[in-house]
Amino acid sequence: MTVPLPPDSRSLYRHGMTPDINHDESARINVLASLNASVAATLSASVHLAYEHDAAPKLTADDLDITNPQAKIGATVREAIRPSPVYQSWASLRRAIQEMNRQNARHIAYRQIDSLSQRAEALSDDRTTLQLNPSLEIPRYLANADNHLQAGGYHTEIKPGDMTAAATYDVATFVTAMGMFGAKGDSGGRGITKWLAKHYPDFKPKRILDLGAAHGGNTLPLAAAFPDAEVVAFDAGAPMLRYGHARAQSMGFSNVRFVQGAAEELDDSLGTFDWIQSTMFFHETSGPALGEILKRIYALLNPGGMTLNLEQPNFTPETPVFDRFLRNWDAWYNNEPFWVQLHCMDFTAEMIKAGFDPGQCIEGGVNPDLEPGHYPAWSGKINRHDHERAKPKPEKSGYNGEGWYLFGARK
Numbered sequence: 481m482t483v484p485l486p487p488d489s490r491s492l493y494r495h496g497m498t499p500d501i502n503h504d505e506s507a508r509i510n511v512l513a514s515l516n517a518s519v520a521a522t523l524s525a526s527v528h529l530a531y532e533h534d535a536a537p538k539l540t541a542d543d544l545d546i547t548n549p550q551a552k553i554g555a556t557v558r559e560a561i562r563p564s565p566v567y568q569s570w571a572s573l574r575r576a577i578q579e580m581n582r583q584n585a586r587h588i589a590y591r592q593i594d595s596l597s598q599r600a601e602a603l604s605d606d607r608t609t610l611q612l613n614p615s616l617e618i619p620r621y622l623a624n625a626d627n628h629l630q631a632g633g634y635h636t637e638i639k640p641g642d643m644t645a646a647a648t649y650d651v652a653t654f655v656t657a658m659g660m661f662g663a664k665g666d667s668g669g670r671g672i673t674k675w676l677a678k679h680y681p682d683f684k685p686k687r688i689l690d691l692g693a694a695h696g697g698n699t700l701p702l703a704a705a706f707p708d709a710e711v712v713a714f715d716a717g718a719p720m721l722r723y724g725h726a727r728a729q730s731m732g733f734s735n736v737r738f739v740q741g742a743a744e745e746l747d748d749s750l751g752t753f754d755w756i757q758s759t760m761f762f763h764e765t766s767g768p769a770l771g772e773i774l775k776r777i778y779a780l781l782n783p784g785g786m787t788l789n790l791e792q793p794n795f796t797p798e799t800p801v802f803d804r805f806l807r808n809w810d811a812w813y814n815n816e817p818f819w820v821q822l823h824c825m826d827f828t829a830e831m832i833k834a835g836f837d838p839g840q841c842i843e844g845g846v847n848p849d850l851e852p853g854h855y856p857a858w859s860g861k862i863n864r865h866d867h868e869r870a871k872p873k874p875e876k877s878g879y880n881g882e883g884w885y886l887f888g889a890r891k
């Protein structure tokens with residue numbers, strides 16, 4: 481089978497904070513991205529065959545009954561398929577690619593720890609739009625997890641002013657997403673603004689809050705779509721915000737403020753908002769945090785305001801146990817501990833618990849929107865995250881297998 485190659489990492493858009501990447505480092509990135517694509521396109525199908533041949537015959541009716549807590553999360557399949565050499569090859573390759581990717585990106589960031597800070601210093605004309613809180617207690621689920629094997633997570637600082645966590649994240653995302661996040665890492669933000677323009681053309685937010693904004697990749701399209709709005713990029717990790725702030729300034733954005741805090745402690749000190757957005761944020765939190773954050777979102781939204789959240793879809797009663805196993809794989813082997821619980825949540829029920837009117841809740845799907853011109857047209861061909869998505873159902877309304885699951889509400 482011919483596997484389409486991901487774009488060359490050297491075709492990534494370079495903003496003012498993009499780390500310098502030498503020949504060997506970019507060669508490593510390209511090898512890892514291609515290997516990831518190849519594993520996704522070839523071996524993944526074999527894992528399904530291994531399931532059917534080696535694992536399924538061992539499963540009992542109880543193992544397939546999703547009222548059984550183990551079957552409900554796919555753990556019965558995980559136990560049954562573990563001895564399969566095909567599965568073992570696929571799993572160890574995926575784990576090794578992620579480890580090598582994070583290590584390579586971390587190495588790139590570390591060797592320029594000082595020059596990145598100097599660059600940020602030179603770029604940051606407006607210091608009032610970076611508001612850090614050195615006494616913030618990092619939420620336990622972030623401090624303890626090293627999510628997706630990024631050593632030190634999003635918050636660790638090696639020395640004062642350090643932003644290597646963000647540079648690592650920026651570089652490593654290319655391999656993980658194989659270009660699907662776009663050359664500027666903004667295809668989620670571009671997608672949601674298009675969705676909004678299509679479904680709510682009259683919605684013109686004046687104040688926008690992006691939760692878990694990280695380096696602002698998906699925040700900037702919101703600021704570009706509503707240039708008169710005041711945008712707050714909010715995150716717990718100071719390195720992400722320092723880097724994001726300088727990055728945004730280098731790209732000419734003056735309407736985005738980068739603010740450090742924990743979303744479950746949000747109060748009205750930032751004011752109220754017309755649009756509260758999040759992209760790939762909730763899956764890094766926890767059950768109690770998710771409930772608390774939704775309540776705070778409700779409290780901070782102006783009447784008529786909207787919250788829109790791009791995430792992975794939850795399991796429905798029709799999600800087969802094999803798909804449950806695949807979609808929870810990262811929880812067990814890629815340090816994403818909250819995925820198991822998240823996949824079993826009813827997001828609309830959570831919105832209602834937080835105070836939203838059931839008639840105003842939104843459930844749907846958003847496709848990533850890749851900025852044309854940066855990559856060759858390849859990225860629709862492979863998606864490592866296919867297994868994380870629900871299977872499209874032609875007759876279904878709401879979410880229908882798009883790249884992102886959307887949940888939200890209007891107040």
Ligand SMILES: C[S@@+](CC[C@H](N)C(=O)[O-])C[C@H]1O[C@@H](n2cnc3c(N)ncnc32)[C@H](O)[C@@H]1O
Pocket residue numbers: 619622634635665668691692693694695696697698714715716717720741742743744758759760761764765769
């Ligand atoms: C996977 S990243 C998402 C990045 C970004 N939204 C994007 O689309 O590229 C998750 C971000 O959420 C932040 N985060 C997680 N829990 C948080 C919390 N309780 N309060 C604030 N930020 C949080 C992390 O620091 C991290 O930067």
